[in-house]
Amino acid sequence: MLSASVIYASESDLYVEKANALHLADDPFWRDLLHFKGGRSLILDKDFFLSDRGQTDPQAELEATIEAYFTQEHMIKRESGDKNIVCIFPARYAWLNEKLDLPGYRCDEALCPALSQWARLDQIEAISVIYVSAYLGNPASSFGHALLNLKLKDSNELFGLFDTTIAYGATVPINENIVMYVLNGLFGGYAATYSDKFFYFHDQAITNREFRDMWEYTLKLTDSEKKMLIYHLAELLTKRFKYYFLSANCAQGIAVILDTFIKEDVYSFNYPIYVPEEMFHRLQQIDAKRRENKEAELIENIRYIPSAQRYLFYEIKRLSSEERRAYLNIVNSHNEDFVPLLKELDIASRIHVLNALLAYQYYKLMASGEKNTEQRLKEYKYKLLLERLRLPIKKEIPLNIPEIPSPANVSSPSTFNIGFVNMEGSDPFSTVGITVFRKESVGMNALEYSECVVLDLNVGVTFDSEKIFVDTCNFLKIRDFRTFYIKEVNENPLSWQVRAGIDRYNINDNVSYDYVLDGGIGLVQKADNLGVFYGFMNASLHSLDQQYRAGPSLGFVTGSDFVKFQMDYGLEFGLEDYGYVETVQTKLQYQINKQHAIQISFEKNSRERLTVSYFFYW
Amino acid sequence: MKKLFLVLLLTGVMIASVSITYAEEKETKDLQEIYEECGIGALLFPTWPVGASVSNFIWDWGTTATTSGLTTPDACKGGKAKLAFYIYQSYDSIEKDLAKGDGKYLDMLALLSGKPMKGKEEFIEDIRVKFREAVESNCYASLDRLQKAKLMFAIVQDSA
Numbered sequence: 001m002l003s004a005s006v007i008y009a010s011e012s013d014l015y016v017e018k019a020n021a022l023h024l025a026d027d028p029f030w031r032d033l034l035h036f037k038g039g040r041s042l043i044l045d046k047d048f049f050l051s052d053r054g055q056t057d058p059q060a061e062l063e064a065t066i067e068a069y070f071t072q073e074h075m076i077k078r079e080s081g082d083k084n085i086v087c088i089f090p091a092r093y094a095w096l097n098e099k100l101d102l103p104g105y106r107c108d109e110a111l112c113p114a115l116s117q118w119a120r121l122d123q124i125e126a127i128s129v130i131y132v133s134a135y136l137g138n139p140a141s142s143f144g145h146a147l148l149n150l151k152l153k154d155s156n157e158l159f160g161l162f163d164t165t166i167a168y169g170a171t172v173p174i175n176e177n178i179v180m181y182v183l184n185g186l187f188g189g190y191a192a193t194y195s196d197k198f199f200y201f202h203d204q205a206i207t208n209r210e211f212r213d214m215w216e217y218t219l220k221l222t223d224s225e226k227k228m229l230i231y232h233l234a235e236l237l238t239k240r241f242k243y244y245f246l247s248a249n250c251a252q253g254i255a256v257i258l259d260t261f262i263k264e265d266v267y268s269f270n271y272p273i274y275v276p277e278e279m280f281h282r283l284q285q286i287d288a289k290r291r292e293n294k295e296a297e298l299i300e301n302i303r304y305i306p307s308a309q310r311y312l313f314y315e316i317k318r319l320s321s322e323e324r325r326a327y328l329n330i331v332n333s334h335n336e337d338f339v340p341l342l343k344e345l346d347i348a349s350r351i352h353v354l355n356a357l358l359a360y361q362y363y364k365l366m367a368s369g370e371k372n373t374e375q376r377l378k379e380y381k382y383k384l385l386l387e388r389l390r391l392p393i394k395k396e397i398p399l400n401i402p403e404i405p406s407p408a409n410v411s412s413p414s415t416f417n418i419g420f421v422n423m424e425g426s427d428p429f430s431t432v433g434i435t436v437f438r439k440e441s442v443g444m445n446a447l448e449y450s451e452c453v454v455l456d457l458n459v460g461v462t463f464d465s466e467k468i469f470v471d472t473c474n475f476l477k478i479r480d481f482r483t484f485y486i487k488e489v490n491e492n493p494l495s496w497q498v499r500a501g502i503d504r505y506n507i508n509d510n511v512s513y514d515y516v517l518d519g520g521i522g523l524v525q526k527a528d529n530l531g532v533f534y535g536f537m538n539a540s541l542h543s544l545d546q547q548y549r550a551g552p553s554l555g556f557v558t559g560s561d562f563v564k565f566q567m568d569y570g571l572e573f574g575l576e577d578y579g580y581v582e583t584v585q586t587k588l589q590y591q592i593n594k595q596h597a598i599q600i601s602f603e604k605n606s607r608e609r610l611t612v613s614y615f616f617y618w
Numbered sequence: 619m620k621k622l623f624l625v626l627l628l629t630g631v632m633i634a635s636v637s638i639t640y641a642e643e644k645e646t647k648d649l650q651e652i653y654e655e656c657g658i659g660a661l662l663f664p665t666w667p668v669g670a671s672v673s674n675f676i677w678d679w680g681t682t683a684t685t686s687g688l689t690t691p692d693a694c695k696g697g698k699a700k701l702a703f704y705i706y707q708s709y710d711s712i713e714k715d716l717a718k719g720d721g722k723y724l725d726m727l728a729l730l731s732g733k734p735m736k737g738k739e740e741f742i743e744d745i746r747v748k749f750r751e752a753v754e755s756n757c758y759a760s761l762d763r764l765q766k767a768k769l770m771f772a773i774v775q776d777s778a
Binding site: 161390 | 708
């Protein structure tokens with residue numbers, strides 16, 4: 001036994017020497033595999049390391065990894081699955097074998113049955129990343145979400161439901177208080193892990209319960225890149241990292257993995273704020289560059305996966321007028337004895353109406369969650385279910401749901417801008433601004449005329465450069481236009497808007513800042529491809545007089561992807577003396593391309609100003 | 619015969635709802651037993667200790683359970699476990715497709731049950747009939763999600 005250990009030790013010493021000669025511990029790939037950043041690994045769990053010093057010393061970890069290969073002696077415990085160290089760290093050993101030609105190296109099904117069964121290397125054809133649209137029901141998903149998917153060869157035949165999907169997210173105690181959730185999320189109070197599920201799990205949660213759209217970007221990786229990526233994911237599952245909502249979030253977790261296996265830089269740790277959309281823009285940029293250089297493209301295709309809400313919308317839309325009438329009669333009558341209302345229809349029409357009614361009931365049940373559903377609704381659903389089961393099977397033509405633009409086909413979310421301002425009562429000045437997240441109604445984005453601007457700061461500079469000042473600041477500006485709702489299912493059609501920000505006023509050379517909290521609810525009407533028209537009732541709090549204001553506003557947005565015009569007109573009543581001012585805001589944006597735009601805006605309320613700005617989207 | 623099968627099935631499901639310890643030693647595991655063996659009973663039984671949920675992607679489901687294999691016990695990797703998880707997680711979508719007799723969740727159910735394209739239509743027809751008879755019985759509406767999933771699992775097993 002002793003002599004065997006001596007032999008192993010001397011053999012491993014030989015390979016350690018070889019590795020040192022090649023400076024493998026300094027190789028960026030080795031450091032990426034250990035998730036090294038700023039002198040230590042970002043992985044919090046000690047059982048990710050074979051050396052006691054592994055968390056801070058890549059050289060020690062390299063040596064321990066080589067030694068463990070020969071001795072199989074290590075402290076890593078696995079309750080189930082493979083025990084051989086090669087199967088626990090398959091990416092490390094595959095790479096070391098490539099560099100050192102490890103004697104007797106193999107990582108096959110006989111040695112690593114659990115890894116092989118999970119990795120399904122012979123069945124996985126491609127790697128994809130999925131962008132999930134924003135969801136206001138969960139603060140952590142308000143900027144969208146990202147998933148990584150290991151796609152099976154017959155993924156399409158299986159509807160992708162059994163692809164292995166990797167998510168990265170914070171581990172949050174059950175029933176966590178929302179305040180603690182936000183604070184811990186923002187300031188690193190949670191650990192994050194990679195976890196794996198079959199895609200159907202996400203399909204249920206995302207498309208059927210939260211009603212969010214998805215876009216799947218299938219990437220073209222080489223077989224070797226795919227294998228290494230999958231092996232590395234196997235190493236990482238359940239390992240804990242520190243989670244920060246704004247930076248070390250779901251998108252960063254996925255981007256870091258892609259960055260390790262795609263030759264171009266996908267991610268840089270210098271991003272103070274990182275939202276999922278940025279990763280998809282970066283992938284699109286890499287793809288465009290490769291195509292320009294006549295290299296193998298990165299993105300093979302983009303697949304749109306509509307939400308259950310969109311399915312319902314188009315399910316109802318394809319009813320004939322007679323069927324729709326019957327459908328509406330049943331929905332609006334609230335009468336549980338709906339069968340007589342179907343009697344005048346032929347069998348095919350009855351089937352169509354019942355299919356639509358069922359889709360509607362499931363939609364309502366999903367939206368309210370099983371626990372919150374009234375027994376009466378459940379029983380009503382069973383009556384529909386039974387009535388439909390009594391009619392024959394009828395194969396329908398698949399619904400044709402129009403695609404909405406993927407994040408890759410719109411502008412990047414952050415902006416830098418410079419501009420010129422002419423404001424009544426002061427000399428003209430120039431502005432320089434930066435916005436962390438800008439999706440304006442007049443911009444090129446996938447929000448269907450809605451607006452979301454977060455952390456937007458503009459600094460003014462007088463032309464003689466004597467004064468530099470804060471011109472405007474928007475902490476948050478959201479306009480949620482409900483252009484897509486299903487009136488046949490009595491969905492709430494109300495749109496809303498909110499703004500928290502700071503405005504600068506210069507009246508008779510007296511500069512003052514108005515801290516504003518503004519909100520409103522209203523109705524929006526979409527006019528096909530023309531644009532949207534809306535009306536709001538607003539109320540606002542101001543630090544300057546009048547402090548309490550309220551009033552109605554009307555407006556519209558119209559135009560194409562490249563030129564959009566927005567106009568808002570309103571009356572703002574002071575609630576202290578009931579005097580009022582007219583408010584006008586117009587914006588015209590010309591989108592030169594996805595990255596560059598010119599915007600002219602005019603504003604009239606207690607101040608009057610004209611701004612011409614150039615925006616760079618990045 | 620079919621009626622007898624359904625009566626027995628529904629009786630079993632109702633008994634199971636009263637006590638989870640009813641199960642005797644038997645070769646064929648039902649959906650609940652598979653779930654328990656895989657250590658994710660917390661998903662089904664709120665009184666069980668619950669560790670943590672993972673945000674960003676399963677906001678409302680509250681489980682750390684994994685389903686694709688590497689970190690799950692061996693008992694959870696077989697075809698029946700796959701089928702059991704799928705039925706429980708996708709129950710509403712399967713139920714809706716089954717009512718119509720068409721849809722991707724139903725096609726997936728047929729595939730998981732080992733029904734190739736050739737035998738798929740007969741399989742769907744068969745489980746649809748059994749399912750209709752179950753829904754026609756008055757107790758279906760009072761079953762909870764687990765009980766319904768168990769019923770569906772048993773119907774599929776019987777037809778496979």
